[in-house]
Amino acid sequence: MTCNRITTGVLLAGAVLLFTNPAAARDQIRIVGSSTVFPFATAVAEEFGRSTDFKTPIVERTGSGGGLKLFCAGVGVEHPDIANASRRIKQSEIDLCRRNGVSEISEVKVGYDGIVLANSKQAPKQRFTLQQIFLALAKEIPAPNGDWIPNPNKTWQDVEPLLPDVAIEVLGPPPTSGTRDAFNELALEGGCKTFPDVAALEKTDKARYKQVCHSIREDGAYVEAGENDNLIVQKLRANDAAFGVFGYSFLDQNGDVIQGSVIDGIAPTFDAISSGDYPVSRSLYFYVKVAHVDSIPGMKEYLVEFTSEKAYGEFGYLADKGLIPSPKVEREQFRSDAGALVILQDLPGVASK
Amino acid sequence: MQARLTGRNAAELRFRLYGLFAIGAAIATLGVLLFSIVGKGYTAFVQTEILLDVRFDAAAIGDLEDLEGEGRRAALQRxxxxxxxRESLREQFPDVExxxxxxxxxxxxxxxxRAMLxxxxxDDPALLDRSVPLWLTADDEVDMLMKGQIARDVPESERRLSDVQLAWVDALEAEGRIRTVFNRTFLTAGDSREPELxxxxxxxxxxxxxxxxxxxxxxxxxxxxxxxLEEFAPKNRWTDLVEVNINNLAAVPSIVYGLLGLAVFLNILQLPRSAPLVGGLTLALMTLPTIIIAARSAILGVPPSIREAARGVGASPLQVVAHHVLxxxxxxxxxxxxxxxxxxLGETAPLLMVGMVAFIVDVPGSLTDAATVLPVQIxxxxxxxxxxxxxxxxxxxxxxxxxxxxxxxxxxxxxQKFEKRW
Known part of the structure; x- marks a missing residue:
């Protein structure tokens, strides 16, 4: 009898494997990509599902690079329709898409995200320059004699006599994160460039330039705190001496316990990031597979919802979620582009292979 | 002699104390963990509601009398x-301009x-053009305020609720229009970007x-x-090799099974992404070695005398296994x-690779619908x-x-119930 039961179990398991039909048409939009765009894309997806007759899209968190890789894998129901990215698509990714038959991509700029350097409200608010951030966090810094030496700075005072005599302790995202990429590119490289020697280095030895300007120190002053920004916020509350690196939306939601440091004289406020004055801000994008627009129901309507004023506008619900909207002209541009499904051309400055 | 006895007794006492200390440390850790989770989590099971007098204005909804089926549904949707x-809130606070x-x-x-309305x-078209008092779910900011998670004493710009919003909430509370109830949504709804939903x-x-x-x-x-392996396989180098491999597989990190699932079930078999079917198959691979090892030791624990007795009365090997050993x-x-x-149940890493780390609002209805699991939701x-x-x-x-x-x-x-001791 037990034997019969086991046989039935095996047959059932076999049946489950056989009777799935993967090639069935899809009636639900599938979105992949950046964890920074995730909170915004999901908010739009939910509102879209609630206010229309279409099913709520599925939004997956894969990271920008992983998302674009899935997105570019081909055309067909098994491939995602939209990829979110916290940076612009690279030429190499456009080429990959083309090789796999995804020749028509439409680009939509969602808005901006500022990266803040914040600390607990219990400690005084700090003012940094990009150069000070570089001197505090880079792996190698230029010595007075022009050589590059391993970063000797232990306290903020070592960096700049006016800063407090507190050990440098910065909690931030790991290298796999898009936030870290943007922080390296905007804050570290921005500070790095302020040294006259470096500007020369950029022209003569590009690889060396990238190495010195994009390497964060590994001696414990910069602590990789994982992808979870909430965790960093909680650690900052417990440790007055530490600073954290994360997206503006977390500062926006926790303004009563943490404060953003002023960088190059500009505080990380909604207006300063929106106008582009705040130096450490980046654009967020999503990419649409044009070939899917007619076959997957609701794609056009999703684009309309996302680019409507009530979503990504100045007072839209995405702004409530911490998104910094683009200027009005840009929004109108992307709204009409998304409506007409304007195809993304090769990126300027890079030859297509 | 006496000295040695005292020494041995002292050693025994020390050993017992170490044991007690170890257990105490384990219980204390568990206690701290449970205390912090329950302390933070019990409020998730309650929800703030606001009482409003809602007038179902026929002008805003349209005439439902003549409409039926699809048309009626569309009218309700629109x-x-x-x-x-807005109207009912303005009725509550007439001076807001x-x-x-x-x-x-x-x-x-x-x-x-809005969906509640x-x-x-x-459900009840007779409500049209009537004013009904309704308890509506409050926004998560109000909910947090009522649960004491929003500080009132910081400057207005650093709070998610403005001074005037605080005043409104206080006015509603003074009128008895705010209550805290059991949060049914938390146990019956799918995911949402709004914490209260x-x-x-x-x-x-x-x-x-x-x-x-x-x-x-x-x-x-x-x-x-x-x-x-236990009852039929001959003992030779091949079965030894299989056994070593199974024991090894039990110790392989779960993310590896996720990569395997991605390669086999998604890329080769072309099964749908994010589906419980694929997640289940991946987790099946992961639990297989555990089950095999547990089953083998359980089968090994059945005394040989049982098998011999069964064979003695003429049972075939299959009957021995099916009727007695299993x-x-x-x-x-x-x-x-x-x-x-x-x-x-607690695994997330392998599911990451097969696309189950996703925002999914609809409750899955079949094995091929997109779904997520509890630890991923967390x-x-x-x-x-x-x-x-x-x-x-x-x-x-x-x-x-x-x-x-x-x-x-x-x-x-x-x-406890079925175990037999020999």
Whole structure:
């Protein structure tokens, strides 16, 4: 009898494997990509599902690079329709898409995200320059004699006599994160460039330039705190001496316990990031597979919802979620582009292979 | 002599104290963990509501009398419930003027309230043009304020609720228009980006479907493997090799199974992404070695005398196994299976690779629908910026731990009930 039961179990398991039909048409939009765009894309997806007759899209968190890789894998129901990215698509990714038959991509700029350097409200608010951030966090810094030496700075005072005599302790995202990429590119490289020697280095030895300007120190002053920004916020509350690196939306939601440091004289406020004055801000994008627009129901309507004023506008619900909207002209541009499904051309400055 | 005895007694006493200390440390850690989770999480099970007199204005909704079926549904879908809410809030606070002020007034009520109104009028068309007092879900900011998670004494610009919003909430509270009730949404809804509308039901169903597939595949295969290896296979170098491999597989990190699942089930078999079917098959691979090892030791525990007695009265090898060995080993096998399943219930890493780390609002209805599972839901909420998700994370952990506890208790009960000692 037990034997019969086991046989039935095996047959059932076999049946489950056989009777799935993967090639069935899809009636639900599938979105992949950046964890920074995730909170915004999901908010739009939910509102879209609630206010229309279409099913709520599925939004997956894969990271920008992983998302674009899935997105570019081909055309067909098994491939995602939209990829979110916290940076612009690279030429190499456009080429990959083309090789796999995804020749028509439409680009939509969602808005901006500022990266803040914040600390607990219990400690005084700090003012940094990009150069000070570089001197505090880079792996190698230029010595007075022009050589590059391993970063000797232990306290903020070592960096700049006016800063407090507190050990440098910065909690931030790991290298796999898009936030870290943007922080390296905007804050570290921005500070790095302020040294006259470096500007020369950029022209003569590009690889060396990238190495010195994009390497964060590994001696414990910069602590990789994982992808979870909430965790960093909680650690900052417990440790007055530490600073954290994360997206503006977390500062926006926790303004009563943490404060953003002023960088190059500009505080990380909604207006300063929106106008582009705040130096450490980046654009967020999503990419649409044009070939899917007619076959997957609701794609056009999703684009309309996302680019409507009530979503990504100045007072839209995405702004409530911490998104910094683009200027009005840009929004109108992307709204009409998304409506007409304007195809993304090769990126300027890079030859297509 | 006496000195040595004293020494040995002292050693024994020390050993006992070490043991007590170890147990004490374990219980204290567990206590701190439970205390912090329950302390943060119990508020997830209650929800703030606001009482409003809503007038179902016929002008805003349209005439439902003549419409039927599809047309009626479309009319209900189209109606502007936001306007109804605005009107009833303005009735409550008649002095509020201006677009921005009205916007911040309507922000007190959850965006889900619109859907509530739609269901209400769809259920009972007689409400049309009547004013009805309704308890509506409050926005998560108001909810956090009522739960004491928003500091009132910081400057207005650093709070998510403005001074005037605080005054409105206080006025509503003074009128008895704010209450805290059991949060049914948390246990019956799918995911949402609004903390007050988010629930664990979608993730629970996803977990259940995934585990069902994992169990359905790994249990029969695991038991058959164990029976064959223990009862039928010849002992030679090949079976030794298989045995070593199975023991090794039990220790492989779970993410590796995720990569395997991605390669085999998604890329080769072309099964749908994010489906409980794929997640279940991946977890089945992961739990298979655990089940095989548990089943083998349970079968090994059946005394040889039972087998010999069965053979003595003329049973075939198959009958020996099916009638005697398996029923006697079953409690041990089931215990191992349940422990393997409990581990699978808490697993996120392999599911990341097969696309189950996703925002999914609809509760999955079949094995091929997109779904997520409880631990993934916890991870996604833990990474959301909204303050309201902090308690939801702990609440969801409580739900997950309840299920783990039930499964492990089931394993213990089964062992107590069916175990035979020789």
């Amino acid at each position: 109606a502007d419930y936001g306007a109804l809410l 201006g677009r921005t002020a009205i916007r911040s007034l309507t922000a007190l009520v959850s965006t889900g309230a 739609r269901e209400k009028i769809a 988010a629930g664990v039901w979608g993730a629970l169903v996803g977990s259940f479907l995934t585990l069902a597939v994992a169990l359905g595949v790994s249990f029969p295969i695991g038991v058959l493997t164990a029976v064959y 029923p006697l080993a079953l409690p041990g096998i089931l215990t191992g299976t349940i422990i393997g399943m409990a581990r699978a 991870f996604l909420w833990a990474d959301s910026p909204e303050r309201g998700f902090v308690e939801k994370v702990s609440g969801a952990i409580l739900v997950l731990m309840t299920f783990l506890l039930l499964m492990n208790a089931g394993a213990i009960v089964m062992r």
